[in-house]
Amino acid sequence: MWKTIIRRVLIMIPQLFILSLLIFILAKQMPGDPFTGLITPETDPNVLEEMRIKAGFYDPWYVQYYNWIANAAQGDFGQSYTYKKPVADIIGARGLNTLLLSLLSVILVYLIAIPLGVLAGRYQESFLDKSIVLYSFISYAIPTFVLSLIFVYVFGYRLMWFPTSGTVDISLDAGTWEYYWSRFYHLLLPAITYALLGTTGIIQYLRTEIIDAKTMDYVKTARSKGIPMKKVYSRHIFRNSLLPIAAFLGFTITGLLSGSIFIETVFGYQGMGKLFIDSILSRDYSVITALVMLFGFLALLGSLLSDIILSIVDPRIRID
Amino acid sequence: MMKKKGLMLSSVFATALVLAACGGDDTETTNEKPVEKEGTATEDTKNDGATTAEAPTLPEEVTNDGEVIQGGTLKFALVTDTPFSGVLLAELYENGYDADIMDFMTNSIFATDGDFLITDEGIAKLDVDADNNKVTVTIQHDVKWSDGTPLTADDVIYAYEIIGHPDYTGIRFDADFQNIIGATEYKSGKADSISGIKKIDDKTVEISMTKVSPAIYSGGDGLWGYAAPKHYLETTPVKDLISSPQVRKAPVTLGAFKLDKLIDGESVQFVANEHYWKGKPKLDKVVLQVVPPTSIGEALRTGQYDMASSYPTNQYDGVKDLENLTVLARPELAYSYIGFKLGKWDKAAGDAGLNITDENAKMNDAKLRQAVAYAMDIEQVGERFYQGLRSRATSLIPPAFASFHDNTLEGYNYDPEKAKALLEEAGYKDVDGDGIREDKNGEKFAIRLASMSGSDTDEAIVEYYRQNWKAVGLDVQLTTGRLIEFNSFYDKVKADDPEIDMFMAAWGTGTNPSPLGLYGEASAFNYSRFVTPELQTLLADIDSKEAIDAGYRADAFRKWEEYMFEQATTVPMYFRTEIIPVNKRVKQYNVNYANDSMDNLHLLEVTAEDPIK
Numbered sequence: 001m002w003k004t005i006i007r008r009v010l011i012m013i014p015q016l017f018i019l020s021l022l023i024f025i026l027a028k029q030m031p032g033d034p035f036t037g038l039i040t041p042e043t044d045p046n047v048l049e050e051m052r053i054k055a056g057f058y059d060p061w062y063v064q065y066y067n068w069i070a071n072a073a074q075g076d077f078g079q080s081y082t083y084k085k086p087v088a089d090i091i092g093a094r095g096l097n098t099l100l101l102s103l104l105s106v107i108l109v110y111l112i113a114i115p116l117g118v119l120a121g122r123y124q125e126s127f128l129d130k131s132i133v134l135y136s137f138i139s140y141a142i143p144t145f146v147l148s149l150i151f152v153y154v155f156g157y158r159l160m161w162f163p164t165s166g167t168v169d170i171s172l173d174a175g176t177w178e179y180y181w182s183r184f185y186h187l188l189l190p191a192i193t194y195a196l197l198g199t200t201g202i203i204q205y206l207r208t209e210i211i212d213a214k215t216m217d218y219v220k221t222a223r224s225k226g227i228p229m230k231k232v233y234s235r236h237i238f239r240n241s242l243l244p245i246a247a248f249l250g251f252t253i254t255g256l257l258s259g260s261i262f263i264e265t266v267f268g269y270q271g272m273g274k275l276f277i278d279s280i281l282s283r284d285y286s287v288i289t290a291l292v293m294l295f296g297f298l299a300l301l302g303s304l305l306s307d308i309i310l311s312i313v314d315p316r317i318r319i320d
Numbered sequence: 321m322m323k324k325k326g327l328m329l330s331s332v333f334a335t336a337l338v339l340a341a342c343g344g345d346d347t348e349t350t351n352e353k354p355v356e357k358e359g360t361a362t363e364d365t366k367n368d369g370a371t372t373a374e375a376p377t378l379p380e381e382v383t384n385d386g387e388v389i390q391g392g393t394l395k396f397a398l399v400t401d402t403p404f405s406g407v408l409l410a411e412l413y414e415n416g417y418d419a420d421i422m423d424f425m426t427n428s429i430f431a432t433d434g435d436f437l438i439t440d441e442g443i444a445k446l447d448v449d450a451d452n453n454k455v456t457v458t459i460q461h462d463v464k465w466s467d468g469t470p471l472t473a474d475d476v477i478y479a480y481e482i483i484g485h486p487d488y489t490g491i492r493f494d495a496d497f498q499n500i501i502g503a504t505e506y507k508s509g510k511a512d513s514i515s516g517i518k519k520i521d522d523k524t525v526e527i528s529m530t531k532v533s534p535a536i537y538s539g540g541d542g543l544w545g546y547a548a549p550k551h552y553l554e555t556t557p558v559k560d561l562i563s564s565p566q567v568r569k570a571p572v573t574l575g576a577f578k579l580d581k582l583i584d585g586e587s588v589q590f591v592a593n594e595h596y597w598k599g600k601p602k603l604d605k606v607v608l609q610v611v612p613p614t615s616i617g618e619a620l621r622t623g624q625y626d627m628a629s630s631y632p633t634n635q636y637d638g639v640k641d642l643e644n645l646t647v648l649a650r651p652e653l654a655y656s657y658i659g660f661k662l663g664k665w666d667k668a669a670g671d672a673g674l675n676i677t678d679e680n681a682k683m684n685d686a687k688l689r690q691a692v693a694y695a696m697d698i699e700q701v702g703e704r705f706y707q708g709l710r711s712r713a714t715s716l717i718p719p720a721f722a723s724f725h726d727n728t729l730e731g732y733n734y735d736p737e738k739a740k741a742l743l744e745e746a747g748y749k750d751v752d753g754d755g756i757r758e759d760k761n762g763e764k765f766a767i768r769l770a771s772m773s774g775s776d777t778d779e780a781i782v783e784y785y786r787q788n789w790k791a792v793g794l795d796v797q798l799t800t801g802r803l804i805e806f807n808s809f810y811d812k813v814k815a816d817d818p819e820i821d822m823f824m825a826a827w828g829t830g831t832n833p834s835p836l837g838l839y840g841e842a843s844a845f846n847y848s849r850f851v852t853p854e855l856q857t858l859l860a861d862i863d864s865k866e867a868i869d870a871g872y873r874a875d876a877f878r879k880w881e882e883y884m885f886e887q888a889t890t891v892p893m894y895f896r897t898e899i900i901p902v903n904k905r906v907k908q909y910n911v912n913y914a915n916d917s918m919d920n921l922h923l924l925e926v927t928a929e930d931p932i933k
Binding site: 160 | 810
């Protein structure tokens with residue numbers, strides 16, 4: 001198994017290299033540059049021109065690429081043109097925000113989806129099952145930004161149960177209990193929105209697996225041994241039905257950092273998704289490339305993790 | 321307050337996915353009015369010629385009844401989809417939102433009047449000795465920084481030394497700044513100080529310049545309008561300033577409020593600056609928060625904020641009838657225009673490039689251009705699509721410049737008959753009888769228009785104008801066949817793309833009305849590429865020494881505007897009205913450029929603990 005893991009990690013290097021080349025060239029192909037938005041009639045075009053020269057925008061692409069990759073290899077992704085800060089600092093701060101939001105969302109997803117999936121599978125064709133299936137189809141069909149807008153409008157502005165933007169109330173001092181509560185409170189509404197939209201896959205997989213499992217031989221054996229139905233579900237069926245969910249766990253873990261553009265935009269939450277779209281719109285090359293590299297790395301890592309997890313939980317699967 | 325922000329504008333300032341579905345039923349749900357709402361507003365419209373012509377129904381000032389409370393916290397929404405950068409030093413920032421934040425604690429040392437010209441009312445006064453190309457900046461009051469240290473001439477000079485420093489990488493070391501004698505030598509490291517800047521005494525600084533023009537009063541010619549706290553910043557090397565906590569986390573400032581706490585890209589808390597030179601502010605705190613344009617209407621309706629940095633005009637419907645706020649309005653420092661491509665930018669010519677007008681350019685016929693302008697029903701568009709918040713622009717100087725904007729200019733009013741007559745005269749006749757005019761040689765004639773995409777109404781507006789043009793027999797096609805995204809649009813316009821005959825764009829003018837930077841021979845932003853000796857003379861006259869006399873200058877502006885009207889190479893389309901909703905618990909607020917409440921933040925008061933819902 002270790003051999004496989006090392007091999008997979010080594011393959012990542014050329015994969016990431018190709019990704020870096022692609023994203024670098026594509027990013028530079030976008031019309032405009034980070035200085036386009038700085039133009040006022042009072043801005044001296046010569047100053048902007050000089051800034052472009054200093055930033056190396058007129059060098060041949062392979063020179064620019066070499067400079068970038070050489071620094072990136074040492075962990076230096078450069079300065080953001082928009083924020084005038086090292087890219088790593090920005091991604092660090094935004095990453096933490098996104099991580100917190102995603103963690104809470106994922107916990108909520110599992111809390112909602114697993115019981116619903118199990119119930120739907122167990123009481124197949126019942127009214128409960130049909131309601132759950134209907135819910136999961138609706139939540140699958142509804143666009144993220146629509147639900148976010150509805151939620152922020154209803155629960156934020158109309159009922160005023162939740163704060164509508166930001167990550168924390170600025171009047172509180174960091175470190176106090178109120179401060180952490182405020183952070184959590186700010187997370188809740190976006191996390192619930194995220195969670196309600198993210199349950200479909202898990203509900204459907206669980207439901208199907210449980211329905212399939214009901215007819216399996218091992219269930220019949222267990223029943224004929226006289227084990228109560230309740231126990232058959234909780235001990236035998238449930239564990240087996242979780243396998244496909246475990247298969248996604250790797251992606252779920254690495255996906256914690258990718259953020260959601262829509263939810264973060266609507267809730268004014270400063271996370272990775274918003275950072276990504278903002279950097280594209282403002283042509284903040286250094287942030288764009290660093291983020292794509294990070295997302296690419298996470299996706300590769302996610303697939304590896306998923307394979308490893310699967311091999312642990314399902315003894316029939318062996319990686320070698 | 322002098323601002324050098326303002327941008328190459330996209331077709332709408334803020335494009336937003338609006339909470340539209342939810343906006344319609346506002347009236348029926350606002351019935352839970354809190355008790356403190358007995359103070360119904362007495363609105364007090366200030367009449368001010370130029371501005372009322374634009375948005376006659378909206379006042380510039382509001383005074384609300386109600387008992388003022390002691391202290392209080394003002395809640396301010398910074399309306400943006402992108403977070404602010406947090407570079408909180410006037411010399412270094414490049415992001416307009418950072419400027420909005422700095423407004424509360426500004427280091428600005430000059431006060432300005434309704435034309436954005438420097439007056440004697442500020443921390444410092446300006447004396448101009450035009451004959452000797454010298455200016456003197458004198459600190460008039462005993463002013464202290466927010467940490468209690470007195471403001472001195474050294475702080476005024478230090479601001480110049482930051483911008484002029486060899487390690488400075490920002491956008492402010494420009495041609496203007498190099499007008500200061502010795503700035504270039506200091507920049508290249510050949511000199512230890514800027515030789516043209518002399519400290520006379522602790523309160524006085526003398527600055528020698530290569531030339532002094534009327535722009536000096538708008539903060540041009542290299543004059544810098546801010547002080548930088550030398551005692552606080554000098555220990556940090558200039559190249560590290562931008563990432564230093566002195567700039568980002570705990571700036572020392574001169575304004576009414578000082579920074580207390582900041583959450584990156586998200587919110588800022590200010591507290592009253594007890595050392596403020598005009599007196600300690602009446603409010604205890606100001607809390608500023610980033611709010612996406614999508615929800616600002618709702619946020620204001622539900623009383624989460626007292627006011628907003630800006631409000632998307634296309635969401636005006638969402639606030640206009642709300643009872644908990646007053647919508648104030650003022651003209652924006654901007655105009656939209658339609659430009660005609662008449663030549664090319666030659667990078668190699670002159671010192672750093674020149675505009676070269678091409679005699680044979682397709683659109684090089686003043687009558688044709690005038691006809692295009694007369695054919696457009698701009699008023700209708702302003703009313704229908706912008707709820708009257710855009711009005712037909714009559715000249716290239718927006719009405720925000722109270723005494724330079726000339727109310728008597730007519731501009732191109734909607735007159736299709738005149739357009740047709742002009743086209744006939746110029747020889748554009750419909751030869752084959754298909755309703756579309758052919759060119760002077762009887763060949764098929766289509767004009768290619770480049771226009772920006774932005775809001776959902778942009779498409780409809782452009783279509784409307786195309787019908788206008790068709791009605792006078794002009795076939796107008798879109799460059800690339802559709803609206804063009806902001807960045808690509810300016811890329812194409814800048815590069816004089818041969819696919820563009822005319823283009824719709826907008827300029828934020830900044831506070832200096834001088835048109836040289838946009839229409840000069842050596843100006844890369846002169847996107848029409850239109851240059852004539854007459855135009856050069858007219859432009860030079862506006863910025864000449866004689867024009868330091870305001871009357872002379874107004875006259876020079878008028879001559880230039882009339883010339884531009886005749887030539888019609890850049891046709892002004894809209895003047896824009898900026899709307900500023902203010903919650904009714906704010907005792908008094910004024911958005912008039914001459915008496916802007918943002919310049920007198922220490923006087924702000926509120927009549928309730930929280931904004932009225």
